Amino acid sequence: MTAVSEKTSLKGGEFLIKETSAQDVFIPEEFNEEQRMIAETCSDFIKTEIHPILDEIDAAKSPELMSSLMDKAGELGLLGTAVPEEYEGFGMDFNTSMLVAEVLGNGHSFSVAQSAHTGIGTLPILYYGNEEQKKKYLPNLATGVWKAAYCLTEPDSGSDANSGKTKAELSADGKTYKINGQKMWITNGGFADVFIVFAKIEDDKNLTAFIVEKTHGGITMNEPEKKLGIKGSDTRQVFFNDCTVPAENMLSARQNGFKIAVNILNIGRIKLGIAAVGGSKGIINASINYANERKQFGISIGRFGAIKHKLGEMATQIWVSETACYRAGQNIDDLIITFKESGKSDAEAKLSALEQFAIECAILKVHGSEVLDYVADEGVQIFGGMGYSADAPVERAYRDSRINRIFEGTNEINRLLTVDMLLKRAMKGEMDLMGPAQEVAKEILSVPSFGGDDDGVFATEKKIVKNLKKAVLMIAGAAVQKFMAKLSHEQEILMNVADMIIEVYAAESAILRVEKKMSTAGEDAVSLEKDMMMLNLHKAVNKSGAAGRDAIQSFAEGDELRVMLMGLKRFTKIDPFNVKDARRRVADALLSENKYIF
Secondary structure (H helix, E strand, C coil): CCHHHHCCCCCCCHHHCCCCCHHHCCCHHHCCHHHHHHHHHHHHHHHHHHHHHHHHHHHCCCCHHHHHHHHHHHHCCCCCCCCCHHHCCCCCCHHHHHHHHHHHCCCCHHHHHHHHHHHHHCHHHHHHCCHHHHHHHHHHHHHCCCCEEEECCECCECCCHHHCCCEEEECCCCCEEEEEEEEEEEECCCCCCEEEEEEEECCCCCCEEEEEEHHHCCEEECCCCCCCCCCCCCEEEEEEEEEEEEHHHEECCCCCHHHHHHHHHHHHHHHHHHHHHHHHHHHHHHHHHHHHHCEECCEEHHHCHHHHHHHHHHHHHHHHHHHHHHHHHHHHHHHHHHHHHCCCCHHHHHHHHHHHCHHHHHHHHHHHHHHHHHHHHHHHHHHHHHHHCCCCHHHHHHHHHHHHHCCCCCHHHHHHHHHHHHHHHHHCCCCCCHHHHHHHHHHCCCCCCCCCCCCCCCHHHHHHHHHHHHHHHHHHHHHHHHHHHHHHHCHHHHHHHHHHHHHHHHHHHHHHHHHHHHHHHCHHHHHHHHHHHHHHHHHHHHHHHHHHHHHHHHHCCHHHHHHHHHHHHHHCCCCCCCHHHHHHHHHHHHHHHCCCCC
């Protein structure tokens, strides 16, 4: 029996109602030598080919520069990580492709172009294309001979993607489709050779996807958009005017386009989350260097408590986000293997696994993008006045980070989706949420237990996370009973619940990482990680308590209000911990090494 089969695998979202063993999670310390060499190749590429010309990239005088950088990336194999070897790719597993996304995430505008090409530009063909389509397009996309773009968003259809108005009309002889419509915010639009285009046929309710080549004709575009950040990313409006596409270029089945879009976005979300970690590491490294070099009142500013607070908190949130991303990435990898062993094709196995963990993908997109925004903002603050200058690296990082809370579905949409997907799975009988929620409802009416914690490593910390899960179930269960089918209209409450769920997943992931590393490296080797684990756990408790109170006070009244607030108070208890000293220990270690060390 394989190691994968021996794991106690949870389904997507089940972390909320079941416990996970530390031995069943993957932690970044477990990357092997080959994977670390791949990461080093990506890092060298960013340092030598991208960072020296960031100003030139941002000037974006023509699309040729970014296209040429994509050529170089293709020559190194950085565009074919997820493409199977039979189509000129490297066939890496999911977590290795996540590692590539992380390191390249420090490439500013280049990372956007690369991720759009390898993700939403290539994966629809890999996962939904027939064999002829794969053979024709994937080798050239994997090597960078052709560049890809993804055309979904329209002026009147953003989050409501299925409302797009672009039309595809079948010719009388049935051999071609004529596409007419307008798309906007198309990354790589100015130099793409292949476009994944979504359109509606006749009066279809759902979109259909097409593979469109630039050589098909009828494609025009505006000048590149002028943007707040990622200025070097070629982003345009693209117009299709009687663009004639062979009928065999329909991707998958008619009206399957919306499903393709949703499933590909799942991949994009978790990849964005880990790319944000890479960007965050670049910012904190620059901040650590500056804190050591910049002197005020005769000493380095890194010796001041206010700066140590920032560095310690930045490092903690980066470490936690990274931890959660690779935990989910390995869950996806393990499930892919399980599905393939059950007889599914490679594409079907990957799609099914990603769909199963769509909840985690949404969580990690939100967490990673908001950590990056936080780190970028604090990076500017550490640099002070220089941080506001274009001569400092954090100015660009601050502007570039902001789009990530909008990309791949806004963070508001992803929060709503997190709760919506959980509730839908419960209603379908795929997950028992109401049973545990009812148990929690009974518990808050009972006399609290003052017994000792269970035995085991980090038993106290795990009990705190378990209580946070109970708080989520209590509030979500009561809200479902209160609003029933109208709960979807109570977006503020849903987002409160989503914030609690995100904190639960992140906090549990951090505890499991420290426990697993400690089991092999020993307790002394994880002293700083324990500090970060506790810093994050206190943050999770505080944030969950605030979000929970907001939610409860938004719909409960009278005795129900008092009982639920009492329950929330019980479920958000945590013993005192000196967060100041913990942050200082983490910051001192960073400053001593003059870099992010985890």
